[in-house]
Amino acid sequence: GINTFRMENLAGRGPCIAWVLLLICSPASAGATGRKLEVKCEELGPDLQNLSRGTTFGHLLADTQCLEDISPSMTLYTEKHPEGCKLTKHSSHYYTDQPSCSSSIQEVSNFVFLVHGFLPRHSFLVSPRLKNINEEVWIEEWITMKDRLVKEENTGVVIVNWSRGADVDLSFFNRATLIEALQDLVSLMPYQQAAANTRYTGAAIAKVMQQISLDNDKASFHCIGHSLGAHTCGFAGKALKKSTSLTMTRISGLDPAQPLFINPSISTAARLNKDDAKMVDIIHSDSRLFGSFKPIGHYDFYPGAKGKFGFDQPGASFLGSHSSAIFMYLSSIGSEACSATKKCSSIALLTDQGCAEIKEGPVIGHMLQPTNATGAFAIEVVNNSLKCFAPDNDRFLQIEEDNSNIKDTLGILFASKVIKVIFDKAKQTIDKELSKIEISIKQIRSGTAIMKENEEILLNSIAIEMEQAKKKLQNIQTKLTILAIETMERSNTLIKYLQRFQKGKTKYLKIILRRVASLLERSEMLLDEASETYKAASTHYINTKATIDQFQNTYLDRLTNELRKCTSDLEYQTTIGRLITGLKITGCIGGIGVGVLIPGGEALDFVAGALCSTISIAGIVQTETTISTLNTDLASIRSALQKSRSTIIPIIENVERKQRMLKQEKKIAKKWKEHVTSILTTHEKDLGELKIEEDLMLIADDVIDEFKKLKCHANKYLVYKQCTEGCEDLPVSDQTECIKACKPALKPCTIAEV
Numbered sequence: 001g002i003n004t005f006r007m008e009n010l011a012g013r014g015p016c017i018a019w020v021l022l023l024i025c026s027p028a029s030a031g032a033t034g035r036k037l038e039v040k041c042e043e044l045g046p047d048l049q050n051l052s053r054g055t056t057f058g059h060l061l062a063d064t065q066c067l068e069d070i071s072p073s074m075t076l077y078t079e080k081h082p083e084g085c086k087l088t089k090h091s092s093h094y095y096t097d098q099p100s101c102s103s104s105i106q107e108v109s110n111f112v113f114l115v116h117g118f119l120p121r122h123s124f125l126v127s128p129r130l131k132n133i134n135e136e137v138w139i140e141e142w143i144t145m146k147d148r149l150v151k152e153e154n155t156g157v158v159i160v161n162w163s164r165g166a167d168v169d170l171s172f173f174n175r176a177t178l179i180e181a182l183q184d185l186v187s188l189m190p191y192q193q194a195a196a197n198t199r200y201t202g203a204a205i206a207k208v209m210q211q212i213s214l215d216n217d218k219a220s221f222h223c224i225g226h227s228l229g230a231h232t233c234g235f236a237g238k239a240l241k242k243s244t245s246l247t248m249t250r251i252s253g254l255d256p257a258q259p260l261f262i263n264p265s266i267s268t269a270a271r272l273n274k275d276d277a278k279m280v281d282i283i284h285s286d287s288r289l290f291g292s293f294k295p296i297g298h299y300d301f302y303p304g305a306k307g308k309f310g311f312d313q314p315g316a317s318f319l320g321s322h323s324s325a326i327f328m329y330l331s332s333i334g335s336e337a338c339s340a341t342k343k344c345s346s347i348a349l350l351t352d353q354g355c356a357e358i359k360e361g362p363v364i365g366h367m368l369q370p371t372n373a374t375g376a377f378a379i380e381v382v383n384n385s386l387k388c389f390a391p392d393n394d395r396f397l398q399i400e401e402d403n404s405n406i407k408d409t410l411g412i413l414f415a416s417k418v419i420k421v422i423f424d425k426a427k428q429t430i431d432k433e434l435s436k437i438e439i440s441i442k443q444i445r446s447g448t449a450i451m452k453e454n455e456e457i458l459l460n461s462i463a464i465e466m467e468q469a470k471k472k473l474q475n476i477q478t479k480l481t482i483l484a485i486e487t488m489e490r491s492n493t494l495i496k497y498l499q500r501f502q503k504g505k506t507k508y509l510k511i512i513l514r515r516v517a518s519l520l521e522r523s524e525m526l527l528d529e530a531s532e533t534y535k536a537a538s539t540h541y542i543n544t545k546a547t548i549d550q551f552q553n554t555y556l557d558r559l560t561n562e563l564r565k566c567t568s569d570l571e572y573q574t575t576i577g578r579l580i581t582g583l584k585i586t587g588c589i590g591g592i593g594v595g596v597l598i599p600g601g602e603a604l605d606f607v608a609g610a611l612c613s614t615i616s617i618a619g620i621v622q623t624e625t626t627i628s629t630l631n632t633d634l635a636s637i638r639s640a641l642q643k644s645r646s647t648i649i650p651i652i653e654n655v656e657r658k659q660r661m662l663k664q665e666k667k668i669a670k671k672w673k674e675h676v677t678s679i680l681t682t683h684e685k686d687l688g689e690l691k692i693e694e695d696l697m698l699i700a701d702d703v704i705d706e707f708k709k710l711k712c713h714a715n716k717y718l719v720y721k722q723c724t725e726g727c728e729d730l731p732v733s734d735q736t737e738c739i740k741a742c743k744p745a746l747k748p749c750t751i752a753e754v
Contacts, residue, residue: 038050038052039051039052039053039063039064039066040052041064041066041067041200041203043066043067043094043095044095044200044203044204044207045207045243047242047243048203048206048207048239048242048243051063051064051066051199051200051203056267056269056270057196057199057270059260059263059265059266059270060192060195060196060260061188061189061192062169062189062192062193062195062196063196064196064197064199064200065165065193065196065197065200066200067094067204069164069165070162070164070165070197070200070201070204071090071164072088072160072161072162072164072165072200072201072204072205073086073088073160073161073162074086074087074088074113074158074159074160074161074204074205074208075087075158075159075161076101076104076105076111076156076157076158077146077150077156077157077158077159078104078107078108078150078155078156078157079150079151079155080104080107081103081104081107082150084159085100085101085104086100086101087101087158087208087211087212088204088208095204095207095208095211096207096211098211098212098215102215104156105156105212105215105216105219106215106216107156108154108155108156108216109154109216109218109219109220110152110154110155110156110219110220110222110249111155111156111157111158111209111212111219111220111221111222112149112155112156112157112158112222112223112224113157113158113160113205113209113221113222113223113224113225113233113236114142114145114146114157114158114159114160114224114225115160115162115201115205115223115224115225115226115229115230115232115233116142116160116161116162116163116166116225116226116229117166117225117226117227117228117229117230117257118166118168118191118194118227118228118257119163119166119167141326141327141330142159142326144330145157145224145326145329145330145333146159148330148333148334149333149366158208160201160205160229160232162197162201162204162232165193165194165197165200165201166194166197166228167193167194168190168191168194169189169190169191169192169193169194170190188259188260191259191260192260194228195228195257195259195260195261198228198229198231198232198235199235201232201235201236202231202232202233202234202235202236202237202238202239203235203236203239205223205232205233205236205239206235206236206237206238206239206240206242206243207239207243209221209236209240209246209248210240210243210244210246213244213246220249221240221246221248221249221250222248222249222250222251222252223236223237223248223250223251223252223277224251224252224254224329225251225252225253225254225256225272226254226255226323226325226326227254227255227256227257227290227291227322228257229254230251230253230254230255230256230257230272230282231253231256231257231261231271231272233248233251233252233253233272233276234251234253234271234272234273234276235272236248236276237251237276237277238269238276241276247277247278248276248277248278249277249278249279250277250278250279250280250281251272251276251277251279251280251281251297252280252281252282252283252329252366253272253280253281253282253283253296253297254283254285254325254326254328254329255283255284255285255286255290255291255321255322255323255324255325256271256272256282256291256292256296257290257291258290258291258292259290262292262294262296268296271296272296272297273296273297274296274297274298278370279298279299279368279370280296280297280298280299281297281298281299281300281301281368282295282296282297282299282300282301283301283303283325283328283329283364283365284300284301284302284303284310284311284325285303285304285310285311285313285321285322285323285324285325285328286310286311286313286321286322286324286325287302287310287311287349288310288311288312288321288349289311289319289321289322290322291310291311291322291325293310293347293348293349295375295376298370298374299362299368299374299375299377300375300376300377301340301364301377301378301379302344302347302376302377302378302379303324303328303364303378303379303380303381304378304379304380304381305380305381306352306380307351307352309342309344309347309352309355309378309379309380310347310378311349313381314381315381328364328365329365329366331365332363332364332365332366332367333365333366333367334366334367335365335367336363336367338363338364338365338379339360339361339362339363339364339379340358340361340362340363340364340377340378340379341357341358341361341378341379341380342355342356342357342358342361342377342378342379342380343355343356343358343361343373343375343376343377343378344356344375344376344377344378345376346376347376347378352378355378358377361373361377362377364377364379430573431626433569433573434570434573434626434627434630436569437566437569437570437573437630438626438630440562440565440566440569441566441630441633441634441637443562444559444562444563444566444637445633445636445637447555447558447559447562448555448559448637448640448641450555451551451555451556451559451644452640452644454551454554454555455551455555455644455647455648458547458548458551458648459647459651461544461547462544462547462548462651462655465540465541465543465544465547466540466544466655466658468540469536469537469540469541469658472533472536472537472540473533473534473537473662475533476529476530476533476534477665477721479526479529479530480526480527480530480669480717481717481718481721483522483523483526483714484714484715484717484718485714485718486519487519487523487710487711487713487714488711488714488715488718490512490515490516490519491516491707491708491710491711491714492711493512494512494513494516494703494707495704495707495708495711497509497512498700498703498704499704501700502700502701516707520676520679520680521680523672523673523676524673524676524677524680527669527672527673527676528673530669530673531666531669531670531673534662534665534666534669537662538659538662538663538666541655541658541659541662542659544655545652545655545656545659548648548651548652548655551648552648555644556641556644556645556648559637559641560641560645563634563637563638563641566634567634567638570627570630570631570634573627574627650732653732654732657735657736657739660739661724661739664720664739664742664743664746665717665720665721665724667746668713668716668717668720668745668746669717671713671716671748671749672710672713672714672716672717675706675709675710675713675749676710678706679706679707679710682706709749712749713749716745716746716749719745720742720745720746723738723741723742723745724738724739724742726738727739727742
């Protein structure tokens with residue numbers, strides 16, 4: 001695309017032009033047009049038929065079209081045959097069926113092909129002074145150029161009409177969403193197809209040149225092309241070399257188009273360059289905008305006012321400099337008076353520091369003859385004219401009038417065609433998206449109703465699961481509480497009598513040992529039962545949590561995400577709708593104001609008029625009403641979802657809290673059980689055989705310590721249960737902190753502690 005630095009030069013030119021040009025001139029991005037693996041145009045013959053993009057033309061977002069879409073028409077005019085003869089005919093030999101033109105071909109030896117550039121066929125981008133030649137409409141300057149050239153000795157002129165292929169392409173608006181369409185517009189999609197079609201048209205020109213050379217072996221070829229037409233000539237030169245042993249004598253590029261062609265990342269094989277003909281001369285008249293400063297020929301001429309060589313032509317309107325090259329070349333026909341005054345090693349925007357004065361520089365335009373003095377040359381424009389074109393000055397002074405027409409018709413084109421399509425597409429897209437959102441909201445509302453039904457089922461299921469877990473736990477917790485109390489009492493008694501035994505007193509010790517042995521056996525069994533009960537209760541909690549999670553995933557989270565997306569989409573469409581409306585109104589008022597205030601602002605009036613005509617108050621009100629209704633629906637659904645979530649969240653927190661408490665209680669019971677098992681394993685012989693002799697005396701201290709620890713485990717269970725039961729009496733918000741405060745009961749029992 002055109003370098004972005006150029007946009008800053010639009011300051012003060014008016015918002016509408018700046019906006020339009022921003023869309024036109026932004027760098028290309030990935031477009032929506034699909035890439036074909038192979039493009040073959042068989043009518044061009046085996047040497048030229050393969051026109052796939054490949055890597056060389058990978059920067060283009062469109063494939064070239066073929067004969068059925070472009071149908072380039074070429075008509076030969078000579079001084080003896082001013083009525084013209086069609087070199088292309090609608091037959092199976094479109095480019096080779098030329099018998100009726102044989103006499104015209106043989107009467108001349110120098111064939112000049114005139115090739116136009118980007119040309120929307122049904123717009124007003126043509127001069128109002130039109131002539132009808134063989135039912136083809138042409139810009140008058142090309143017709144005048146043809147009339148002058150045929151007067152030269154041995155010269156025939158071929159007018160190449162490829163307007164079907166050079167037309168603006170707005171078809172992407174019909175196949176894309178608004179955003180995609182705007183992205184495509186920024187990617188120069190209206191211009192991409194025409195740019196791609198230069199390849200086919202160039203090959204077609206080469207095919208006709210080849211046929212002419214078969215009828216006239218003295219034929220030489222000169223191709224003059226403007227903008228896209230200049231690159232078309234370049235592709236013709238490449239194709240002629242490829243398909244024959246011929247080389248085009250000359251190519252004259254009149255401000256060759258920069259966008260999609262002249263860029264450091266684009267190969268010279270994908271544009272006009274000096275290898276395409278024996279002599280390639282270029283006139284750079286709009287290097288800042290549609291053309292380029294880059295020298296690409298043997299001779300590159302940069303006309304302009306001092307300090308503005310190559311752009312912003314005096315006497316031309318803002319958008320008119322691009323076509324000035326046509327008038328300059330036209331004025332040079334028959335005149336050798338205009339030669340370059342400066343040769344430049346480099347030339348760029350607002351600087352000519354690389355230019356030095358020269359004498360007898362090469363002649364700009366048609367009368368240029370090949371010399372050794374190739375390079376880049378600057379020619380000064382004074383008083384709205386190249387001073388050396390004075391004899392034809394009145395002709396050159398029509399530039400402003402014609403460029404004013406181009407400027408106005410550009411305004412009409414983009415206002416009535418592009419801008420209106422954008423805003424119409426915007427309204428259609430917004431309404432379409434709102435319809436989708438409305439359908440989504442209905443689906444969410446339906447899903448919410450189903451969710452509410454399943455919420456009742458969920459709550460009942462949770463209640464059953466939690467009640468079952470509660471009953472199982474209450475039963476075992478009661479048993480463990482009784483066991484803990486009994487364990488503490490029996491442990492105290494055993495410790496007391498063991499201490500007396502160490503002093504030689506054995507009364508009641510056997511009975512106590514027997515009771516303790518029985519207690520330990522019951523403890524092991526009951527703690528095993530507790531472990532299984534904890535597992536069962538934990539399963540209930542897990543099932544409850546899984547049921548809640550499934551409900552959340554199936555309903556709450558999914559519906560919330562859909563609601564969030566709907567809300568976001570609606571906000572986005574609301575923003576886009578208001579932006580479009582704002583642009584319409586601002587563009588309407590601002591465009592009219594700027595059109596009135598700035599000199600030469602008539603084009604803005606057309607833009608503003610088209611913007612104003614697209615404003616539909618009824619449509620805006622209808623869209624706003626729809627958006628308001630949808631927002632109300634979303635708010636209602638949002639409230640229902642929040643209510644369900646507020647019901648579910650406390651249940652989840654309660655289940656998770658009980659899971660944590662159960663896990664901690666299970667940990668205490670496990671340590672208790674492990675210690676009981678340890679005592680039974682270590683002292684089974686002493687307690688079972690009840691030998692109160694020296695052996696017991698030796699281990700009495702150890703047994704006392706073991707039962708102190710056993711007492712500690714039982715006590716921890718009682719402390720923890722009492723602590724957590726107290727937590728359940730607190731408000732929900734305080735329960736978590738309370739449970740944390742009960743954690744000291746989880747610490748291992750130590751000798752120091754007991």
